[in-house]
Amino acid sequence: MSRTDPELHESVEGAAADIASMEIRGAATIADAAAEALAAQAEDSDADDPDEFRAEMRAAARRLRETRPTAVSLPNSLRYVLRGMDGETVPELRESVVESAREFRRELDQAQENLGRIGANRLRDGDTVMTHCHSTDALSCVEKALEQGKDISAIVKETRPRKQGHITARQLREWDVPVTLVVDNAARRYLDEVDHVLVGADSIAADGSVINKVGTSGLAVNARERGVPIMVAAQTLKLHPDTMTGHTVEIEMRDEREVLTEDEEAEINGDADGEGFAVENPAFDVTPPRYVDAIVTERGQFPPESIVTLMRELFGDQQGGEPWEE
Numbered sequence: 120m121s122r123t124d125p126e127l128h129e130s131v132e133g134a135a136a137d138i139a140s141m142e143i144r145g146a147a148t149i150a151d152a153a154a155e156a157l158a159a160q161a162e163d164s165d166a167d168d169p170d171e172f173r174a175e176m177r178a179a180a181r182r183l184r185e186t187r188p189t190a191v192s193l194p195n196s197l198r199y200v201l202r203g204m205d206g207e208t209v210p211e212l213r214e215s216v217v218e219s220a221r222e223f224r225r226e227l228d229q230a231q232e233n234l235g236r237i238g239a240n241r242l243r244d245g246d247t248v249m250t251h252c253h254s255t256d257a258l259s260c261v262e263k264a265l266e267q268g269k270d271i272s273a274i275v276k277e278t279r280p281r282k283q284g285h286i287t288a289r290q291l292r293e294w295d296v297p298v299t300l301v302v303d304n305a306a307r308r309y310l311d312e313v314d315h316v317l318v319g320a321d322s323i324a325a326d327g328s329v330i331n332k333v334g335t336s337g338l339a340v341n342a343r344e345r346g347v348p349i350m351v352a353a354q355t356l357k358l359h360p361d362t363m364t365g366h367t368v369e370i371e372m373r374d375e376r377e378v379l380t381e382d383e384e385a386e387i388n389g390d391a392d393g394e395g396f397a398v399e400n401p402a403f404d405v406t407p408p409r410y411v412d413a414i415v416t417e418r419g420q421f422p423p424e425s426i427v428t429l430m431r432e433l434f435g436d437q438q439g440g441e442p443w444e445e
């Protein structure tokens with residue numbers, strides 16, 4: 120932080136640290152936490168004048184923005200809340216930010232509900248889904264299918280290195296869904312027993328590419344080879360506006376210690392002198408649109424190639440820089 124940066128509320132610093140460490144994780148959950156943190160900053164601000172208040176909010180948004188680069192739900196959330204900031208006085212500005220954050224969080228919940236209902240229509244009674252990682256959007260489809268009285272089973276991929284598959288398994292068991300947990304490398308073997316691959320997304324690009332937890336693209340290629348449809352559950356908050364103008368989505372590279380402990384590394388190195396070896400830990404990968412059957416949003420389901428039409432509708436009139444950079 121530079122000396123001129125305003126002081127940030129503990130909720131902002133706390134949320135930023137928790138997002139970076141993945142204590143708070145999952146694209147929608149990150150967006151929700153970011154909006155909540157901005158509201159806390161606004162509520163407790165002791166800014167003396169409107170300019171100071173605005174500068175404080177921009178600094179808070181920048182701090183949250185720099186935590187993780189891939190899930191576009193994070194900047195989309197910050198943009199939504201800051202664009203709602205309006206007023207001549209500090210109390211007016213404060214109220215507008217709090218209300219904007221509240222509205223964002225309400226819409227996020229509603230979108231997930233609506234998406235779930237649409238996604239559930241793709242699932243038939245007795246179907247088995249294969250999941251990768253943990254996605255609240257994807258699980259919403261299962262939840263709604265269960266509410267429709269359908270029996271659904273799941274083959275849950277463990278999802279190395281952080282094993283978010285365990286979170287998915289726990290949630291599904293709470294709903295009494297029969298679960299088989301498999302290591303990632305076993306996925307292809309089990310695809311013959313599966314009716315749908317069901318995953319979430321961290322970002323969707325304008326060409327319909329799906330950016331999701333690393334391993335999704337290999338799963339999609341294998342599923343296509345086996346004739347299993349691939350369904351991506353992603354509310355429109357996951358659509359990446361910058362990709363409409365040719366930008367690519369940055370893939371987060373995480374700490375190598377998530378993959379290999381120091382002791383394990385020492386063991387591999389043995390008595391060898393000199394340089395160690397490289398460990399890479401990309402958190403996400405890109406699944407090309409040709410491997411995706413449907414992107415399910417709260418506005419309906421789309422073949423990936425047509426997602427750009429929806430993006431033009433949603434982002435077409437958005438111009439200029441980011442509100443936290445003004």
Ligand SMILES: O=P(O)(O)OC[C@H]1O[C@H](OP(=O)(O)O)[C@H](O)[C@@H]1O
Nearest residue numbers: 144145146147254255256319320332
């Ligand atoms: O928004 P929802 O559907 O909950 O999650 C979407 C995606 O966010 C997660 O990323 P991470 O675990 O935060 O790296 C997974 O990649 C998951 O598919």
